[in-house]
Amino acid sequence: MDDTLPLLSNPDSQIGGRYDEQNSKDIVDFDPKGDAENPMEWPVAYKWSIVALLALTAFTVTFTCSAVVPIANRIVDDLDGAQSSKSASVLLVTIWELGEAAGPLLIGPLSEVFGRYPVINVSNVLFIAATVLVATSQSSSLLVGARALTGVAVATNVLSPAIVGDIFLPERRGTAMSFILMAPLLGGAVGPAISGAIAERLGWRRVIWMSVALASFCEVVFLSFFRETYRVPILRRRAARLRQETGNDSLKTVFDIEGRGLLQNVGESVMRPMVVFLNSGILQAMSVFGALVFTFFYIMAISLP
Numbered sequence: 361m362d363d364t365l366p367l368l369s370n371p372d373s374q375i376g377g378r379y380d381e382q383n384s385k386d387i388v389d390f391d392p393k394g395d396a397e398n399p400m401e402w403p404v405a406y407k408w409s410i411v412a413l414l415a416l417t418a419f420t421v422t423f424t425c426s427a428v429v430p431i432a433n434r435i436v437d438d439l440d441g442a443q444s445s446k447s448a449s450v451l452l453v454t455i456w457e458l459g460e461a462a463g464p465l466l467i468g469p470l471s472e473v474f475g476r477y478p479v480i481n482v483s484n485v486l487f488i489a490a491t492v493l494v495a496t497s498q499s500s501s502l503l504v505g506a507r508a509l510t511g512v513a514v515a516t517n518v519l520s521p522a523i524v525g526d527i528f529l530p531e532r533r534g535t536a537m538s539f540i541l542m543a544p545l546l547g548g549a550v551g552p553a554i555s556g557a558i559a560e561r562l563g564w565r566r567v568i569w570m571s572v573a574l575a576s577f578c579e580v581v582f583l584s585f586f587r588e589t590y591r592v593p594i595l596r597r598r599a600a601r602l603r604q605e606t607g608n609d610s611l612k613t614v615f616d617i618e619g620r621g622l623l624q625n626v627g628e629s630v631m632r633p634m635v636v637f638l639n640s641g642i643l644q645a646m647s648v649f650g651a652l653v654f655t656f657f658y659i660m661a662i663s664l665p
Contacts, residue, residue: 386610388599399527415543417516417578422547424571427555459511464518469629475593483515484579495568526589
């Protein structure tokens, strides 16, 4: 395969040709002279508050994941009693990654179709509901299933880079991402220590309820503070508003010129990661490396306690 060729066709170049054929006055876009609705031009303080929120959510996710590691045996013994097994405690810790591997295959593509705001909020609510199910589980099998669902619902790890790319210029993204990437390291470090101490004194369910409280706080802030950052739904809402105000049904965004349906957009977005993966040897090698790293990490995690 020729590595100089793009793995996927560039939709922007295709749109550009159609754009030239359209009447430019009917194309809705951000004002290049300055536009308050353009995420790139939002106040710097607000942008960094979004980064702080994403970092807090990333901390919460990693805390919830790692907090179970030192108390997995205690949880299984409490739920299954004499029928408890080592395999159940191992699965309780590792099943998270199965869900976290499957979730991004849908979360990322769906955010490109429906926007970041609805996808991240729905995922957060699902994460909270699944964590509540973990806290109230009366059997290890139900708890393992709920843990897998919490892994599926992890949207922050998937959408944080996309959101940072929506609101920061390329030269500013590295600094923002460094803060977000530090949060999981902190969560992974303090999670097991805090959970072990709390479980010893108050029981393991209090540890899970702490995760529910953290995730609920993050979601309340998302609902009341966070705004859509992806330019496609922002411009589409503007076009719809202008069509209603002006009565000009020809107004549309540059992304609507192709006239593709919803199912086609969703299908292309879902298939895009697989196409890129199958056609990129470097990506395949990095994926194998990442799999080995996580394998050794979880071997250590389930062996040391």
